[in-house]
Amino acid sequence: MTATLPRRPAARPPAVAAPPGHSMLGPVLVHRRGLVTVVGLLVVLGAVVAISLAVGSVRIDPLRAVGAVFGTGTPRDLLVVGQLRLPRVEAGLAVGIALGLSGCLMQTLARNRLATPETTGLNNGATAFAVASVVSVPMSLAPPAMALTGAATAAALTLGLSGGAGPRGYRFLVVGLGLGAVFGAVTNLLLARADIDTANAAMPWTVGTLNTTTGPAVRLLELGLLVGLPTAMLLGRWLRALRFPDAVATGLGVPLGRARIAVLLTSVGAAGLSVAVAGPLGMVALAAPEAARRLTGPGPVPVVASALTGAVFTLLADLVGRTAFAPLEIPAGLVTAVVGGPYLLWLLLTTRTRTTP
Amino acid sequence: MTVLQTRSLTLAHARTPVIDGLDLDLPAGQVTVIIGPNGCGKSTLLSGLARVLAPRGGSVLLDGCALATMPTREVARRVGLLPQSAVAPDGLTVRDLVRYGRHPHQGLLRQWSRADAEAVDAALAAAGVEDLAERPLDTLSGGQRQRAWIAMVVAQDTPVVLLDEPTSALDLGHQIEVLDLVRSLAARGRTVVLVLHDLSSACRVADHLVALVDGQVVAAGAPGAVVNPGLVRRLYGVESVVVPDPTHGTPVVCPVGLAARTG
Numbered sequence: 341m342t343a344t345l346p347r348r349p350a351a352r353p354p355a356v357a358a359p360p361g362h363s364m365l366g367p368v369l370v371h372r373r374g375l376v377t378v379v380g381l382l383v384v385l386g387a388v389v390a391i392s393l394a395v396g397s398v399r400i401d402p403l404r405a406v407g408a409v410f411g412t413g414t415p416r417d418l419l420v421v422g423q424l425r426l427p428r429v430e431a432g433l434a435v436g437i438a439l440g441l442s443g444c445l446m447q448t449l450a451r452n453r454l455a456t457p458e459t460t461g462l463n464n465g466a467t468a469f470a471v472a473s474v475v476s477v478p479m480s481l482a483p484p485a486m487a488l489t490g491a492a493t494a495a496a497l498t499l500g501l502s503g504g505a506g507p508r509g510y511r512f513l514v515v516g517l518g519l520g521a522v523f524g525a526v527t528n529l530l531l532a533r534a535d536i537d538t539a540n541a542a543m544p545w546t547v548g549t550l551n552t553t554t555g556p557a558v559r560l561l562e563l564g565l566l567v568g569l570p571t572a573m574l575l576g577r578w579l580r581a582l583r584f585p586d587a588v589a590t591g592l593g594v595p596l597g598r599a600r601i602a603v604l605l606t607s608v609g610a611a612g613l614s615v616a617v618a619g620p621l622g623m624v625a626l627a628a629p630e631a632a633r634r635l636t637g638p639g640p641v642p643v644v645a646s647a648l649t650g651a652v653f654t655l656l657a658d659l660v661g662r663t664a665f666a667p668l669e670i671p672a673g674l675v676t677a678v679v680g681g682p683y684l685l686w687l688l689l690t691t692r693t694r695t696t697p
Numbered sequence: 698m699t700v701l702q703t704r705s706l707t708l709a710h711a712r713t714p715v716i717d718g719l720d721l722d723l724p725a726g727q728v729t730v731i732i733g734p735n736g737c738g739k740s741t742l743l744s745g746l747a748r749v750l751a752p753r754g755g756s757v758l759l760d761g762c763a764l765a766t767m768p769t770r771e772v773a774r775r776v777g778l779l780p781q782s783a784v785a786p787d788g789l790t791v792r793d794l795v796r797y798g799r800h801p802h803q804g805l806l807r808q809w810s811r812a813d814a815e816a817v818d819a820a821l822a823a824a825g826v827e828d829l830a831e832r833p834l835d836t837l838s839g840g841q842r843q844r845a846w847i848a849m850v851v852a853q854d855t856p857v858v859l860l861d862e863p864t865s866a867l868d869l870g871h872q873i874e875v876l877d878l879v880r881s882l883a884a885r886g887r888t889v890v891l892v893l894h895d896l897s898s899a900c901r902v903a904d905h906l907v908a909l910v911d912g913q914v915v916a917a918g919a920p921g922a923v924v925n926p927g928l929v930r931r932l933y934g935v936e937s938v939v940v941p942d943p944t945h946g947t948p949v950v951c952p953v954g955l956a957a958r959t960g
Contacts, residue, residue: 638788
């Protein structure tokens with residue numbers, strides 16, 4: 341016999357009322373504020389994309405710029421938008437989505453808002469490898485491939501040395517921090533021994549920029565996101581429960597080991613592929629989930645909202661970097677660092693004391 | 698009724714075994730209270746019963762099936778756990794928290810059902826937190842928050858309920874409220890296992906008492922049959938007088954002082 345609380349006999353029940361703040365969409369329970377946030381972010385992102393396509397050394401009306409994407413407009417529009425700006429915007433979108441997603445997953449996993457690809461050594465690993473390929477004798481691998489190799493190496497080393505995600509993911513964080521320091525030192529050593537021109541050529545891989553992206557790396561990232569984003573959304577149920585202490589999550593029926601590995605691999609994969617495209621673009625993975633959580637409110641883990649916020653941040657940073665001091669171009673990574681730092685401080689100082697992401 | 702047993706169960710933290718070869722039967726549909734001095738392995742045992750801690754040896758059996766071989770979700774539908782000093786993500790309301798209790802009953806294509814809604818409402822009522830349902834957890838007092846957590850476990854609707862010190866941080870009134878709730882769960886046929894520090898509360902709420910010292914059972918049975926000055930001395934090193942409670946007849950322990958250490 342299974343003991344249950346008293347229940348009315350179920351005779352063809354009418355539609356069940358959703359909990360406060362939610363709506364039923366078929367079998368799916370929709371968090372209304374979360375949905376509004378995602379729709380709002382999509383609108384904002386659309387506007388930022390249009391502006392990014394329109395603004396530059398040649399100004400085009402945003403509507404015409406969007407039209408040019410779909411093949412209408414003057415040959416000049418088609419050239420400027422289609423050949424020059426669209427690939428860059430596309431890369432920015434993919435990189436931003438990947439960073440926002442990766443940060444959200446890592447922070448939730450570690451129950452620590454400081455857990456991001458930057459703090460876990462991934463970015464430093466990618467930078468060290470990419471710089472090595474620029475600085476040393478020409479290698480068979482191009483810098484993006486080396487960056488991806490570096491990110492994968494750093495992630496594999498961190499995972500291997502920490503023996504998986506570990507309790508609360510702390511071990512993973514601490515090992516990542518240590519490895520990151522080692523990789524950072526390697527980068528500095530390489531740059532110190534290189535002549536000034538070579539060091540200059542390696543510079544994009546130390547700050548992060550959308551100026552040197554390559555087609556194949558972007559395609560690979562997009563492919564990764566096609567798998568990673570739906571995976572992360574399917575992991576949503578586990579992610580929500582992972583925010584509780586381990587004993588509670590286990591008690592609720594979450595297979596902790598499998599859940600942690602799935603979340604970690606998705607996060608590391610997205611971050612690694614994005615570093616191969618744009619280098620170590622800082623602060624986005626840290627700040628985007630923070631902003632998304634604010635917009636969405638407590639309750640859900642804002643996977644999609646973080647990804648979209650990441651894309652908005654990245655495109656805005658690139659837009660500012662391209663236009664603020666034109667014709668001089670500032671790498672997007674510098675903009676995210678300069679703007680992101682104070683923004684994050686403001687967020688942290690104006691939010692009530694919070695311990696869990 | 699669901700039967701929970703351990704067979705030569707060994708539980709360890711790192712390399713140190715805390716429980717070594719324990720055989721224990723937890724009576725179905727009754728309230729079992731585990732007592733013992735600090736560090737005797739009470740919480741460790743409860744973690745083992747809830748498969749939060751994997752056995753180093755032996756097994757925990759649920760209706761004769763080894764817990765370690767069952768899918769986590771299947772176990773979560775049959776065994777509910779309230780660990781000690783659990784913390785929730787920021788900003789959750791009481792109702793949000795209690796809804797998490799339905800997690801093992803839900804899936805991607807079954808995210809919210811009538812059974813979920815009814816179980817949540819019933820659990821809120823049973824734990825006496827209906828009026829607090831829409832309040833964020835961080836605005837509640839310790840006692841209110843503790844009852845919200847208990848409501849989460851009640852909403853999980855499991856035949857076995859494990860509670861680790863559910864009355865810590867509660868005042869006398871709320872302690873009695875929680876212990877009454879525990880009794881009412883057992884009255885509905887659930888098997889309840891608690892860890893409690895207070896011996897008199899333990900005697901009052903328990904059908905079955907299990908006393909642990911160094912991971913070994915030193916006494917097990919009805920409170921009236923096992924609680925005596927000898928047991929209290931063995932558990933806590935305290936000399937005491939044990940008298941029947943004037944209202945309930947259950948044993949009440951009146952400590953006299955520390956026992957003289959021998960050996």
